[in-house]
Amino acid sequence: MVRNRFLSASALAPAEGAVDRSAAVDRTTSGIPGLDVLIDGGFPSRRTIAICGATGTGKTAFGLQFLAAGADCQEPGIFVTVDAKPQHLIDDSAALDFDLDGLIRTGSIAILDASPYFTATRGQGARGGVDPRQVASDLAQHVRRMGARRLVIDSLSSLVPSALSRAEAYDYLRSLIRSLEDNLECTILLTCRPSRLDPQESCDAIRSLASGVVDLALRRRGNDLVRIIRVRKMRGTPLDLAEHRLAMEPAGGLAVGPADAAGTLPVFRPRPRPVAAEAPQPSDRPEAV
Ligand SMILES: Nc1ncnc2c1ncn2[C@@H]1O[C@H](COP(=O)(O)OP(=O)(O)O)[C@@H](O)[C@H]1O
Ligand SMILES: [Mg+2]
Numbered sequence: 001m002v003r004n005r006f007l008s009a010s011a012l013a014p015a016e017g018a019v020d021r022s023a024a025v026d027r028t029t030s031g032i033p034g035l036d037v038l039i040d041g042g043f044p045s046r047r048t049i050a051i052c053g054a055t056g057t058g059k060t061a062f063g064l065q066f067l068a069a070g071a072d073c074q075e076p077g078i079f080v081t082v083d084a085k086p087q088h089l090i091d092d093s094a095a096l097d098f099d100l101d102g103l104i105r106t107g108s109i110a111i112l113d114a115s116p117y118f119t120a121t122r123g124q125g126a127r128g129g130v131d132p133r134q135v136a137s138d139l140a141q142h143v144r145r146m147g148a149r150r151l152v153i154d155s156l157s158s159l160v161p162s163a164l165s166r167a168e169a170y171d172y173l174r175s176l177i178r179s180l181e182d183n184l185e186c187t188i189l190l191t192c193r194p195s196r197l198d199p200q201e202s203c204d205a206i207r208s209l210a211s212g213v214v215d216l217a218l219r220r221r222g223n224d225l226v227r228i229i230r231v232r233k234m235r236g237t238p239l240d241l242a243e244h245r246l247a248m249e250p251a252g253g254l255a256v257g258p259a260d261a262a263g264t265l266p267v268f269r270p271r272p273r274p275v276a277a278e279a280p281q282p283s284d285r286p287e288a289v
Contacts, residue, residue, distance in 0.1 A: 025236045028150070028187040031069025032062065034244070034256030035214075035229070040237045043212060047235070048177050048188040050156075050206045053216030058227060058248055059191040060084065062216070063152035064093065064100065065253045066189055070150040071108030077150030078142055078186075082114040082158040097251040110146055112139075114159060132172050135159070136179030143184050151180070156190040157202040169200035177209045211235045216246065229256055 027042035036042045043049050051059050067077035081089060089111060093100035103109040117130050143151065153159065156176075160169050180188055190210060194203040207213045212234040218225045227246040231239055245257035 028075075029069055029073070031065045031067075031072075032254050032256060035231075038231055038240050038244075038256070039212075039234050043187055044234070044236055045187050046181065046185055047211035048181060048190055048209070049212035049214065049234075050203075050210040051189055051191045051214050051216065052194055052203055052207060053191075054193060054218065057216035057218055058246060058254055059193075059216060060089070060154050061248065061254055062214075063154050063189050063191060064089070064098065067109050067150055067152060068098070068103060068253075071103050071106075075149035076108050076110075076146050077152065078110050078112060078139070078146065078148045080112045080114050080139070080151070080153045082153065082155055084154070086111040086113050098253065107146070110142065110148070112142060114153075117159065130161075132176035133179045135176060136183055139180065140183045143186060148184075149186055150188075151184060151186040152189045152191070154191045155193055156206055157192040157198070160200060160202045162200075164200060166200050169202050170205045173202065173205045174209055177206075207233070212237075 025040075026045045027036075027040065028045045029042045030036055030039070051062050053059050063079060067079055070077040079089070090101050090104070100109065104111065117135070139151065142148070156173070160172055164172055177190075180186075190206055192203040192206045210233075213232040215230045215232050217228050217230075219228050227248060228243050229246040230241065230243045232241070233239070242259040244259055247255045247257055249255075
């Protein structure tokens with residue numbers, strides 16, 4: 001006789017005819033003004049949400065702002081940085097009037113550097129890579145120690161070992177996302193960069209495995225580029241699929257504007273930086289002899 005390997009989920013199903021929306025989905029505020037109203041009050045708690053977008057669309061800023069919102073409601077958070085150095089995150093935030101260093105000092109946010117995983121991967125041959133359940137269990141230790149309720153991995157696509165085939169990468173991500181959801185009791189943002197050149201198509205995999213997907217993009221409007229945001233998927237949530245403008249301002253951070261057709265938000269242009277009067281400009285320096 002063939003053993004049935006499916007696990008029965010009948011114990012989780014509500015009694016016949018009973019629909020208990022409150023018990024089904026509680027919500028975690030995104031921290032992005034204007035976003036929660038589009039998704040029934042916030043992200044579904046203790047689920048994974050993919051934040052997808054090309055370089056420069058605002059994924060890292062989104063993740064940090066999500067954690068800062070947690071700090072405001074006694075929900076500490078962990079930011080796992082895969083691509084950027086922790087000190088650069090702190091310095092860049094300070095330059096944008098966001099006191100990440102202060103939130104780290106008060107224990108509201110912790111930054112974890114994922115670079116040791118790459119060292120470990122290199123030591124294990126072509127098929128190498130850290131077991132995704134090991135990654136989840138290492139994170140669980142930090143989550144417990146800190147009492148974290150929010151987690152950001154920036155970016156998850158970079159954490160997938162490059163030697164894996166597309167199918168193996170999908171299995172890796174499924175195992176990792178399941179382990180994170182099962183063990184962490186956190187609402188989790190996973191950033192990813194879609195790329196047509198990525199043979200693993202990891203962003204597509206993350207999109208299909210996560211409970212929610214928020215797409216960020218840059219759109220050309222005349223000579224300018226504007227940032228936009230669209231919620232593509234949010235399980236258990238009635239969705240507005242419209243494209244909205246995403247404003248990004250120093251101190252104010254990210255905010256969702258009206259649906260794009262209205263286009264009333266200002267186009268982002270970098271703030272002019274004061275130039276120190278005494279500092280010699282490169283062209284003023286005497287030629288080296
Ligand atoms: N609060 C902010 N105000 C103004 N500009 C910002 C702010 N946060 C980030 N930026 C700018 O937007 C750029 C892209 O944001 P980032 O979050 O790094 O995008 P991604 O992670 O998608 O590459 C940054 O390099 C910075 O120049
Ligand atoms: Mg980034």
